Amino acid sequence: MGIIEKIKEIEAEMARTQKNKATEYHLGQLKAKIAKLRTQLLEPPKGSSGAGDGFEVTKFGHGRVALIGFPSVGKSTLLTMLTGTHSEAASYEFTTLTCIPGIIHYNDTKIQLLDLPGIIEGASEGKGRGRQVIAVSKSSDIVLMVLDASKSEGHRQILTRELEAVGLRLNKRPPQIYFKKKKTGGISFNSTLTLTHIDEKLCYQILHEYKIHNAEVLFREDATVDDLIDVIEGNRKYMKCIYVYNKIDVIGIDDVDKLARQPNSVVISCNLKLNFDRLLAKVWEAMGLVRVYTKPQGQQPDFSDPVVLSADRGGCSVEDFCNHIHRNLIKDVKYVLVWGISARHYPQHCGLSHVLQDEDVVQIVKKKEKDDGGGRGRFKSHSTAPARISDREKKAPLKT
Numbered sequence: 554m555g556i557i558e559k560i561k562e563i564e565a566e567m568a569r570t571q572k573n574k575a576t577e578y579h580l581g582q583l584k585a586k587i588a589k590l591r592t593q594l595l596e597p598p599k600g601s602s603g604a605g606d607g608f609e610v611t612k613f614g615h616g617r618v619a620l621i622g623f624p625s626v627g628k629s630t631l632l633t634m635l636t637g638t639h640s641e642a643a644s645y646e647f648t649t650l651t652c653i654p655g656i657i658h659y660n661d662t663k664i665q666l667l668d669l670p671g672i673i674e675g676a677s678e679g680k681g682r683g684r685q686v687i688a689v690s691k692s693s694d695i696v697l698m699v700l701d702a703s704k705s706e707g708h709r710q711i712l713t714r715e716l717e718a719v720g721l722r723l724n725k726r727p728p729q730i731y732f733k734k735k736k737t738g739g740i741s742f743n744s745t746l747t748l749t750h751i752d753e754k755l756c757y758q759i760l761h762e763y764k765i766h767n768a769e770v771l772f773r774e775d776a777t778v779d780d781l782i783d784v785i786e787g788n789r790k791y792m793k794c795i796y797v798y799n800k801i802d803v804i805g806i807d808d809v810d811k812l813a814r815q816p817n818s819v820v821i822s823c824n825l826k827l828n829f830d831r832l833l834a835k836v837w838e839a840m841g842l843v844r845v846y847t848k849p850q851g852q853q854p855d856f857s858d859p860v861v862l863s864a865d866r867g868g869c870s871v872e873d874f875c876n877h878i879h880r881n882l883i884k885d886v887k888y889v890l891v892w893g894i895s896a897r898h899y900p901q902h903c904g905l906s907h908v909l910q911d912e913d914v915v916q917i918v919k920k921k922e923k924d925d926g927g928g929r930g931r932f933k934s935h936s937t938a939p940a941r942i943s944d945r946e947k948k949a950p951l952k953t
Contacts, residue, residue, distance in 0.1 A: 556594050563587050581755045581778045585762040588782045591718055610654045612692075614663035615861040616840045619690040621716075622699035623708055624671030627799040629653070630823040631699065632668040635833070640668050652689055659833055662842055662861050667693065672715065687719050694865055695793045695839050696723065702798040702812060702820065709796065720786070723794040724817055728780035729773035737767055744772035751778055759785070793839045797832065799823055843869045845909050848890075848916040862909065872905040874915060882917070890916040 567583050570576050620628040629640035636655030653668040669686045690696055696716075700708055713723060740760060742753045755778065760768060763785055770781075783789045796818040801809045802825050813820045819835050821828045844859035860877055862869045867877070871891075875883045883905065890900040893913030900916070909915070 556590050560587055560590050560594075563590075578755050578758055581751075582758055582762055584778055585759045585782055588786055589763070591720075592786060592788065610652055610667065610689075612665065613654070614656060614665045615842060616662070616695075616863065616866075617665045617667065617693040618657075618695055618697055618836060618840075619667045619693035620669055620697050620699055621686070621690055621712065622671060623701070623712070626671070626699045626701045627823045628668050628671070628699050631797070631799065631821075632666055634823055634826065634829065636666055657833070657836075660837060660842075661844060661859050664836070664840070672712070684719070687716065687721070690716075691719075691721060691790055693792075694863075695795065695836065696721075697795050697797050697836070698723075699797045699799055702801045702808070703803050720789045722783070722789055722791045725791055727789075727791055728776045728784060730776055730781060730784045731769070731771040731773070732784045733769045734765060735767040735769060739767055740765075741769045743770070746772070746775060748772060749775055751776065751781060756781065793817075795819060795832075795835055795839060797821060801827065841865070843909055843911050843913075845874055846912070846914045848892075848914050850916060850918070854892075854914045869909050870905065871903055871907045871909065871915070874909060875905070875917070885919045887918045887920045890918065 563583050563586055567580060570580060570583075572580065620632065622628055632638060632640045632653065632655050635657050638653065638655035640653045640655075651670070655666045655668070657664040657666055667689060669689060672686050698709070698712055700712075716723060740757060742756055751772075756770060759778065759781060760766070760770075765785070794817065796815070798812045798818060798820045800822060801812070801820045802822045809820055812818060819828065819832045821832055841864055843862045845862060846854050846856055846859050848854040860874060862873055862877065867873045871889050872883060875886060886905065889903045889905075889907070891903045891907065891909070891913055892899050892901075894910040895908060895913055896903075
């Protein structure tokens with residue numbers, strides 16, 4: 554029996570099992586088994602040589618956004634509208650067969666937009682090159698889930714389920730669970746609050762399913778069984794997702810208003826070029842990019858070419874800003890002058906731990922080179938001779 558058949562068999566058993574106090578331990582074990590099998594499904598087959606037939610593209614710009622959705626929902630048209638890059642669009646499904654990159658120039662930054670082939674139900678099991686599509690989307694900073702506003706709301710649940718099956722968690726934060734494997738000492742179970750979804754016995758059973766018998770577990774929030782399994786697996790990626798509803802020109806105004814009021818959702822029309830500015834503003838807000846402008850000493854700030862930082866790509870502190878310019882610059886920094894939102898007064902003397910905000914202006918003041926104390930210019934009395942007499946080179950004795 555293959556891995557996919559085992560997963561379907563366990564899912565059928567979970568569907569048959571009633572959910573109550575007596576069966577919660579059994580259901581927890583079944584969830585752990587499914588998570589283990591799905592992890593095995595993502596691993597490359599044994600004995601495979603060389604790289605697979607993927608379509609990863611080189612990272613470019615200050616951020617990366619991936620377009621994910623069913624076939625023929627307008628992903629290629631959206632890429633062409635936003636970036637100017639031509640992506641073939643037609644009235645039949647699976648027009649796009651590979652990854653097509655484009656660049657969005659917005660607020661003095663460059664954001665890479667990837668048009669991926671449409672995915673179908675069962676993509677997490679490998680149908681329709683679904684695994685390659687999801688692997689590329691894992692390497693992006695945020696996901697734009699493009700949906701057809703005229704279709705049912707079930708498409709959104711299907712896509713979310715397929716992405717969660719391969720370890721992508723959309724618009725969620727990592728659970729506050731501390732987990733560490735140990736060599737000896739058994740399992741230590743603690744919590745800082747009352748747990749309502751999981752208890753010590755269920756935690757032990759899930760850890761034993763993973764053949765973990767020595768570990769330390771600390772719950773800092775009322776987490777569920779799925780959260781504990783995610784922490785044990787350790788290969789989950791938590792990403793921001795914006796739900797983009799296209800083709801709003803074919804539905805009524807009441808339906809458009811209902812879709813637009815949903816959280817993390819934007820309504821657009823590629824046909825009539827509607828609401829693209831709101832979509833770009835939402836992407837900019839979700840990516841959290843920080844533009845920092847440099848100011849040379851005694852000169853005006855340079856507002857033409859900002860240094861773009863991000864919390865997901867290194868951080869937004871002064872230390873990260875210095876490392877972005879040159880990795881050896883941080884050794885010579887004496888202090889930093891900051892103008893902008895993050896400063897309490899202008900200019901503010903800041904250290905390396907100061908967190909920068911968008912459109913701040915930074916001037917780096919470097920340490921002065923230490924003077925040898927031997928004067929300057931023609932008054933310099935620096936000698937290359939050793940300081941100690943014992944280190945001086947001894948002359949050979951005179952021949953008599």
